Amino acid sequence: MVRDHTSFLQSNIKKLQKTKINEVSSNLSITKSEACLLLIHHGWSATKVDEAWFDDKERVRKLVGLLKHNSGEIVTTQTCEICFDNTVCLEKKLKSAKCGHAYCVDCWKRYINEKIKEGPHECLKPMRCPHPSCEASLEINMIRRFASQQNRKMYDRFLLRSYVETRKNIKWCPRPDCDLAVRYKSDGNYVNKYVEVSCRNGHRFCWGCGEDAHRPVSCEMMAQKNQESxxxxxxxxxxxxxxxxxxxxxxxxxxxxxxxxxxxxxxxxxxxxxxxxxxxxxxxxxxx
Structure with missing residues (x-):
């Protein structure tokens, strides 16, 4: 019997994600970090990115905060605009995003780590320059460089989940202690329709409602039965x-x-x- 679904490790999903980023980066002649930000903004749809970009590239750049200057530029003659500590700034130097607003490494680390702790809707929407009136986005590489090891892993997990949540044929195993996913071979809509799948760890669940496997009862009947019992x-x-x-x-x-x-x-x-x-x-x- 041919299985209609495949169990996915996180490494499998990362490969799909990387392929999508490389595709957009190559098509638009932009950095992979910029391609990733565009994909996040457009629900990980390369088609939507291409359409928006070729329709009005400058509008998209402004909307997502993609400036054309060099990012991560080292600045030695300014004072950090957050802490104003000249001693720290001279010792560790300043770095700027593409906008040129300069901050010391310690302030960058503090800002980026706090944003990641606030969750995906703060650090993926995208993360902007700390300056109150600046809309410049921080590149993925800059975020990962200044994030702590723990928060870097959290940020990578947010990126991965943002990709999966836009895929109609990929779902995470609903078990809290499982980090595997399942890819269904069809792109059809199976919400509230019973389709039994299982991850590599053997966790069986319904693709339609996300509950434990309940064959041959329908999702609606199972929900009603649970409520009544x-x-x-x-x-x-x-x-x-x-x-x-x-x-x-x-x-x-x-x-x-x-x-x-x-x-x-x-x-x-x-x-x-x-x-x-x-x-x-x-x-x-x-x-x-």
Missing amino acids: GDSKSLRWISTFTKKCPSCKQPIERNGGCMHVTCTVCSYQFCWLCLSDWFLCSARCNRF
Whole structure:
């Protein structure tokens, strides 16, 4: 029997991601770091990047913050615009992004590490120059160079997840302790349709709803059965205080009355009330 899906290691996904970055970099004659930023902005679609770029290249550059100056340039005659510590600046020198705003290495490290800790919606949207009125993006290489080892791994994980979340035929295994993914051979939409798959670790789950394998029951019937068979008091508690993260589908418990929730698994920030991206709906839902 031919399997209709393949278990994927993170290294497999990184190869697909790298191929996509190289493709855009070659087609547009830009750096791989710039290609990565463009792909993130356009949902990892090389087609959308090409269309936007050839329609109005300068508009895209401005929108994503891609300037044409040399990035990471060493500056020796200025003072860090954050700490204003001349001693530190003279010893370690200053570095600038493409915009030319100069900061010392310590301030760059502090700024970049804090942005990564705030989650993917802060460090991937993209990460901008610290200057309040500057929209220049920081290149991927610069971010990785100044990030701590732990935060560099976190940043790379955010990049990888941002790619997978845009692929209709790739999903992460829903087990919290598993970092494998599954690629389905068809690009069809299987939401709420039972299709059993398994990762290399043997975790069987439904492609359609993300729950444990439940053949031959449909996703709708399984959800109804679980609701009917559970203790009503527990279900009310779960319904009130827990919801699935819209990004990674892991159950999230709500603490307190704030509608702004951050997933502890993937750091996705969303609105508890409507489950939308927090930065898209906070103005509307924050009134409740």
